[in-house]
Amino acid sequence: MLAQSLNTFILALTAALAAAAPAETDAELSIRMSGFRNDDGQVLIAVFRGEAGFPGDPGKAWKTAVTRVARGQARVDLAVPAGEYAFAIVHDENGNNKMDTTWVGIPKEGYAASNNAKGRFGPPKYRDAKFSVGADGAIQRIVIQYF
Numbered sequence: 001m002l003a004q005s006l007n008t009f010i011l012a013l014t015a016a017l018a019a020a021a022p023a024e025t026d027a028e029l030s031i032r033m034s035g036f037r038n039d040d041g042q043v044l045i046a047v048f049r050g051e052a053g054f055p056g057d058p059g060k061a062w063k064t065a066v067t068r069v070a071r072g073q074a075r076v077d078l079a080v081p082a083g084e085y086a087f088a089i090v091h092d093e094n095g096n097n098k099m100d101t102t103w104v105g106i107p108k109e110g111y112a113a114s115n116n117a118k119g120r121f122g123p124p125k126y127r128d129a130k131f132s133v134g135a136d137g138a139i140q141r142i143v144i145q146y147f
Contacts, residue, residue, distance in 0.1 A: 026079035028137035033089065035143040036110060039069040041093040045076055048086050051126040055088030055113055086129040087114045091144055110144040118145070 031045065046061035053060025062085075065076045069091070090099045091110030100108040114131055117124035131138065 025081070025135070027082055027133050027135055029078045029080045029085065029133050030137065030139045031076045031078070031087065031089075031142060032139065033074045033112070033142045033144060034072060035145070036069045036072045036074065036091055037144075037146060038093065039071070041069075041091065041095045043067045043069060043074045043076075044090045044092050044097065046088050047078065047080070048088075048126070049083060051086075054086050054126045054129065055123050058088075080133055082133055082135050084130055084132055085114065086117075086126050086131070087140075088123075088129075089113070089142060089144065106147055108147075110146050112142045112144050114140055114142070116142055 029047075033043065036043075043066065044058070045065040045067070046055070046058040047063045047065070048054040048060070049062040058064055063078060063080070065078060067074050067076050089110075089112040092098065093109050094100065099111060102108060113124040113129040115129050117128035119125065131140065
């Protein structure tokens with residue numbers, strides 16, 4: 001009798017918690033990129049849900065994606081919950097899965113950030129690159145930059 005009452009209590013508690021927690025539905029984040037100088041290699045995208053790791057540590061990214069360039073353009077569509085995001089993009093022309101730089105740290109390959117944010121004497125800041133995705137989704141049109 002006690003076991004049955006305990007099971008009933010646990011089932012009721014689980015149902016109450018499930019009803020209280022809002023369901024996280026996915027919206028679509030569409031990243032449309034242009035300005036590539038060639039169709040070589042691949043495009044690496046790191047999406048962040050906060051400032052930690054942005055833009056240079058893809059290991060701290062919330063989600064990553066890889067796509068190809070075709071006729072100077074690329075596109076990625078991601079299912080994401082509504083919220084605040086920022087992303088960093090690298091045109092990995094030689095396919096080595098990283099951004100190549102000169103010995104002083106200047107990028108040899110194309111790059112970009114959400115909102116087309118640009119840094120001054122370094123990478124862009126999260127505060128300049130962050131944007132919101134609502135229930136209806138979001139589209140970011142990005143132009144790849146080269147030195």
